[in-house]
Amino acid sequence: MLAVGGICGTLEPFMEKSMTIDKDRVAVQYLFEGEPSKTWRAGEIAGTLGFRGKQLKRLQGLLLELTREGVIRQIQPGRYALGQPDDMTTGRLTVVRSGAGYVVNPKTGASIWIQNADQGTALPGDTVTVRQYHAGGDEARGKVIRIDQRSTRDIVGTLFSKGQHVYVVPLDPAFRQDFAVADVKGAADGDRVVIRLTDWQDRNRAPQGEIVDVIGPADKPSLDTDVVCRQYDLPKAFPQAALAEAERVAALLSEPGDRVDLRDTTILTIDPVKARDFDDALSFSRDDRGRRLLGVHIADVAHFVRMGSALDAEARERATSVYLVDKVIPMLPEQLSNGVCSLRPDEDRLCFSAFLTFDADGKMVGRRFAKTIIRSSLRLNYEQAMAIINGAPVEGLPQPPPERAVALIREAHALAQQLRQNRMQAGALDLEVPECEVLLDETGRMTRIRINPSDASHQMIEECMVAANEAVASELASRSIKILSRLHEPPDPEKIDELQAALVLLGFKPGDLSNPQRMARFLAESADHPLKHHAHTLVLRSMKRAIYSADAAGHFGLAKQWYSHFTSPIRRYPDLVLHRQLAAYLAGPGVKGAMPAGYLAAAAIHCTEMEQRADDASRALIEIKKYRFLQQQLDDQKPVVYDAVVSRVTTFGIFLDVADLQLTALVHVSLISDQFVTFNPSNETLNAGGTVYRVGTPVKAFVCKVDFIQRRADFALVREAKAADTRGDKKRPPEPHRRGEAHRHATAPAAKPHATTLPEHAMRRIHKRTQDAAGPRLAKTDAAAARSARPSKKAAASPQKHARQGPGGRKSGGRKR
Template sequence: MKYDEARDRILGIFKGAARSALSAGDIADRLGLRGGRRKKLDGWLARMAKEGLLAREPGNRYRLPWGRDVYSGRVNFSRSGRGFVAVPGGEVVVEKDALRTALPGDRVKVVLTQGVGRRGGAGRRASDRQQGRVVAIEERSQRDVVGTLRRRGGKWTVIPFDPAYPQPFAVSSTEGAKDGDRVIVRFSGWLQSAGRPEGRITEVIGPADDPSLDTLSVIRQYALRDEFPVPVIREAETASQRRNDPGRRVDLRDRLVITIDPLRARDFDDALSLERGRDGCLVLGVHIADVSHFVLPGTHLDREARERGTSVYFPDKVLPMLPEQLSNGECSLNPGVDRLAFSVFLRLDARGTVSGRSFAKTIIRSSARLTYEEALEHLEGGVRTGRKRPAGRAAAVVRLLHDLNAIAQNMRRRRFEGGALDLDSPECEIVMGPNGMMTDIRPVPNDISHQLVEECMIAANEAVAAEIVSRGYPVLARVHDPPKEEKLQDLECELENLGFRFGSLAGKGRLSSFLASVSNHPLGEHVKMLVLRSMNRAMYAAEERGHFGLAKAHYSHFTSPIRRYADLVMHRQLAACLAGAGRPAYSREELARLAAECTEADWRAEEAERRLVELKKYRFLAREAASGAAPARDAVVVSVAGFGVFVELQGWQMQGLVAFRDRGEQSWRGGAGGRSRRQALYSLRPGDKLKVRVLRVDEERHRIDFALVEPAVK
């Protein structure tokens, strides 16, 4: 018996007697050890005590080290194979050799072993994060795993689609799948002899190289719901008729109200208006689709929406939270038709500061449906297209746009002056062709048309949270906790290695100031990514903790109830609050459960969307590499290693390696003084811009190799 097997068997003995201490003899008897094997036990127990897996007591007795240094939690994996377990006050890092048989999503018990120290620039200590070891698998994740079936060494294995899984699954039967097929495998146990998980294939999706199956693969991997049950559809059709019974509402159908959305959007859940009140102050109206009028608590519709938690947006498919009869129909604020809304009115003083708020159930009729591109063109005065000056109703819409933009930019300026973080990176839109193939990638700029809508929505979300809290009702808050001190120290070290000398980022407004200072730097987008990695993830909570990234003390989600269940919950809570009945729609305990559910749904959707976009990019670049005629692309050096430089494609958010030595490409000469390729590479530094072309793409390992085309632009 080897140590790894003995360790697992010994821990298995203690699992049923977690609080008991056992002698070495007791353990030997339970393992059935005799003679020479009995002598090995003392060495195994001593090693386990040294590793923190067992605590030794007088009389050569051992017990599990349960106490303040033992925690339970779900384990997640990085692509490097490290495990991370969230614990009160931070997280525990678990190295690959200390994970035992844990898989992503498993609930594990970890024991702390030591602090994790790292040294940054100038040799200073960057952090003391906790390191631990998994001592027990408390609960296996029930998620199925999508992967590619491969024949290796005469045996069948499934290589997981998700790079977070550190090892392939062994399978004994292919269930009709062929080598190279994408399949769904269900965990069935751990194959000790091979040191890997074992599973059985439950579904064959199809060839892994068929891009038309990518979306289905992601849907299966993240257990997303892609069809509505018949009872839900029937209820949606019936619920649509509730428009005929709107209840008491403020009639705003004669007001100038507009929507601004993406070109391909079909569900419009927010609209804007701006008027001057009786006292001369401006009143900003943020009108949100009144989904709560159509989706009642306890119905099939409500349960399905809660189960989904959020809509999921893929390049070639949308998985809506609500059936289309509502999401694209009765609840969508389409132009020229009467729609029910829940409106937020923000009173603005002469400086554009919010000085008052009110709320009402309303009926609106959108005057115009604008795309972001159209709104931007109007805001820029039609310069790009030479459009004639609008007249009549169109002219009023343009005036409204300019007035809204002036207010939004004032709000935005004050928000950043208050310490908000500018972490907006240029998004990219994947252009899809036939058969699931990506044909192009386009930047989606965060221009003033997007900022106009964003600032109005932030203001409305803040107002709703503040109102509910001020009345003493429990709130489903959207919280973003400040980063831990050790995380900021790690970030400072990484930035120093990139050549940035800004000092401590821990003071109020320091991080915001730093981001502003590097906004035009070649590494600006990479720096934003590093800052994001150092941040806590935004989440839902049943108590107010503030939103660090937005620099808001009160914040919730209210403005997107068609696509987020958390917003629908806040609509119901605000309605109960305004009714003055003294009884909230949801108790604090109910909101705590909803917060966990909505956070999980939000993160799952975000990861699924990112994974599919990433896969499409890999396929596109792999096709370029295979063509032998890959074009030169702009890139920036993000780090330098002993074997090459890592670069990021500009506008792609994809990184890869330019190796110092690569037999797969021809030698390169060019640039000033006819430098050799190796000389050019060795002179590169983070932030240098260069031209590269893709050489190889390993989609299963998520690796890209690039070749240098032109030297760096210094």
């Protein structure tokens, strides 16, 4: 890569390792794709990208190569234009659990879906060129026509042997193939290993791999985090250059200078109990006309992380902090994230502040922005803020909060409720899908799940952050400055149709959910319904994922025309980009803070991918802990009875949403009834001896099998004791023995699950069923399930789904957007 400025220099940080075989080529390609309608002279390209002297011959070769491949076309001697046909796209292949994959079109941000059969020998993470062959409705489809670059990411899996054959089953269900290996490198059966692809030319033969590291036995919970970090290629230690720079810049905290001095203003932070990186704070006042003035003060990370520095390069590469069950992998070194950038109480801190003025109706009537210096008066957690809102005693503080802080919170809460109501009336979605926190013991095993509430204190911070994010985006957009937007598109019409049909089966009358206001009203109307959780989860699953975009704007979930991320620069790189753009704009006339289109486009793709990687890694570790928890119930012969609701009905069984585990589980048709079971496709019901199961039917169930390879659990239904006694136990595990009232698991959010002991003959049946499917047990925990016979490729396309991150994005333990 040329060590020069311009687009070439700004694009370099966003080139994924799997795509950097030729950075010069990628830079030239992005130059054309950034301005697809522009024609370029060869001299223009050289000047923009910094090709000089002998490097011009290199550029000539690249232009010839790209012309031959159809990426660009020569319209006259020495003049070129984007030439790749509209039906061809190059990008990174992402594969979902079902086996289907997609590539994001860098020009439009749209996903081109690729069926498993059309992927050839491409693997997840490979850079491929796709030809679009079908565009029915809003969903484009395509076929991989070539693999441009293999991913260099390691693959984590479990080692198995069968006779003379040794193979590795990847943990990531996106990989549909087992890898043949020749040398086990000292690994034993059932060990977690790291492999790299060495060869795969024929789709009808297994890909070849090489073991590059042995992590350890699959049945050691303490290794789970290491496994996930390797599987998702999460960042390791910071480079020495970045750490040294962090030490140096941490001393840059200086006198206010031309900053607005707010050190005498009452300002406070509200964060989760365990939070250490306090990147936002609030103030509140009224102007001489009685209008409310909300101050949102964000850590001025850009003051310490200068563009082009070693710190900036590492932050760009990471793009986001990663929040795992038992650790945080920060975007910035601790000297900044938990030190000089963290808005700790009673310490001078540099901020970028948004001052937002609201009238009596909650309409924003003014906005201004300034570099400031603050001194936080008080650090509160959400529970303490909630106590102040409710007028209750505040626990955990050395002394009662000062009256000014109490007044600030109550005023901010009243404003936030008004802002929230205005958003809902505009069509914003109030999705009440609970956040869960997995609690572990000292060995790394899960002990329980705690459901974190979404109360008024969380909503207050959420509304203040949303208002600040919208204000910055609107200000820059009004000045025609292209920004890195947070884009959330409306759901596809097909998804809306499926959603409406599912809600009708639940007994709701949703109406026309293609209308955002109607969808918002439905969510509000269902707030007190017994099936609210399931209904809101269905709505969330119908939504598209929020992404970053340099071209499009609009946030469907929040009902905002302009929206960006400004409020969390300690943990999100897009916020840092926006800080720089806003600072350049405020610097004075003629300085608009514009960035090259290629820079923002590349940043949008990279930051979206890194955000999704972080989400996937966090979710994967939570899943592993949950399945260990369920396997332990089987090993201890103490399965727990859970309240669940039917979420899907099929010919082969029913899927359950187990709310207390935040888990989807299958009950196979053979475990539903000993009598003849019929499936009615017209209304999607199963009739089992007179008992009808449909979407929304409440049931009680317990685990009977755990499959770590597919990351899923099979459950069995609890039937009445009388029925279980008379029908015998020929076909299904008998029910847990229950005395008196039926057991209810975790009736309070933080309650520990009630263990129900099964009769000995029932446990024999359960273990026989598990071993029949699993074969010889490797150990008494998850190694047994890890050895299970892998389902066919069709069976592997599990319909199990996971609730996506909310449209606005959240910080672990909080609801900041």
